[in-house]
Amino acid sequence: xxxxxxxxxxxxxxxxxxxxxxxxxxxxxxxxxxxxxxxxxxxxxxxxxxxxxxxxxxxxxxxxxxxxxxxxxxxxxxxxxxxxxxxxxxxxxxxxxxxxxxxxxxxxxxxxxxxxx
Amino acid sequence: xxxxxxxxxxxxxxxxxxxxxxxxxxxxxxxxxxxxxxxxxxxxxxxxxxxxxxxxxxxxxxxxxxxxxxxxxxxxxxxxxxxxxxxxxxxxxxxxxxxxxxxxxxxxxxxxxxxxx
Numbered sequence: 001x002x003x004x005x006x007x008x009x010x011x012x013x014x015x016x017x018x019x020x021x022x023x024x025x026x027x028x029x030x031x032x033x034x035x036x037x038x039x040x041x042x043x044x045x046x047x048x049x050x051x052x053x054x055x056x057x058x059x060x061x062x063x064x065x066x067x068x069x070x071x072x073x074x075x076x077x078x079x080x081x082x083x084x085x086x087x088x089x090x091x092x093x094x095x096x097x098x099x100x101x102x103x104x105x106x107x108x109x110x111x112x113x114x115x116x117x
Numbered sequence: 118x119x120x121x122x123x124x125x126x127x128x129x130x131x132x133x134x135x136x137x138x139x140x141x142x143x144x145x146x147x148x149x150x151x152x153x154x155x156x157x158x159x160x161x162x163x164x165x166x167x168x169x170x171x172x173x174x175x176x177x178x179x180x181x182x183x184x185x186x187x188x189x190x191x192x193x194x195x196x197x198x199x200x201x202x203x204x205x206x207x208x209x210x211x212x213x214x215x216x217x218x219x220x221x222x223x224x225x226x227x228x229x230x231x232x233x234x
Contacts, residue, residue, distance in 0.1 A: 042227075046222070097220070105164055106164070110159075111162075
């Protein structure tokens with residue numbers, strides 16, 4: 001099946017620094033990718049929709065200046081957490097959609113566990 | 118209002134028994150898709166099964182089947198012959214509208230399944 005690769009899987013950074021997370025579709029082109037955030041033992045909350053060649057669409061309550069999204073090619077979207085603080089510590093996961101016949105499937109990356117100290 | 122509701126925060130099942138995980142949804146869009154994902158402790162999201170709103174038959178994928186009751190707006194996941202490796206968090210999700218890969222998923226709060234030997 002289609003593969004989405006997310007990197008890094010784990011990152012620890014100091015408060016005030018920025019962290020970039022990459023999401024790549026390895027064997028298909030994705031004009032749209034999605035970024036989710038998941039707190040421990042909670043559900044996935046959509047942060048933003050990343051559109052290739054245009055600005056991302058952010059969900060209500062998500063700071064666009066804090067979570068910078070760039071989707072410069074059909075296979076790569078990046079999420080940069082700027083000036084990270086301990087409350088930004090979370091599990092971030094991306095997905096890209098692919099329609100194959102009747103199946104409309106969202107493929108997820110492996111996720112990135114961010115710890116800000 | 119909750120669009121996806123999973124009322125079971127946790128479930129126990131004996132190995133080799135069947136288990137049903139509940140999911141109800143709310144939408145006014147006639148075209149939608151319903152998904153189930155498994156999330157083990159590693160964090161990855163594993164696609165299990167998909168049901169389209171216009172599908173006449175219930176979806177099945179190996180030991181997974183989806184009990185789709187459109188009038189009741191429910192899409193319960195049935196896992197037959199449970200295995201120890203089935204212990205994980207299970208999420209029900211919905212995509213509204215027809216747009217396939219470009220439409221975002223809305224997730225339920227999840228059900229933590231524990232399979233006992």
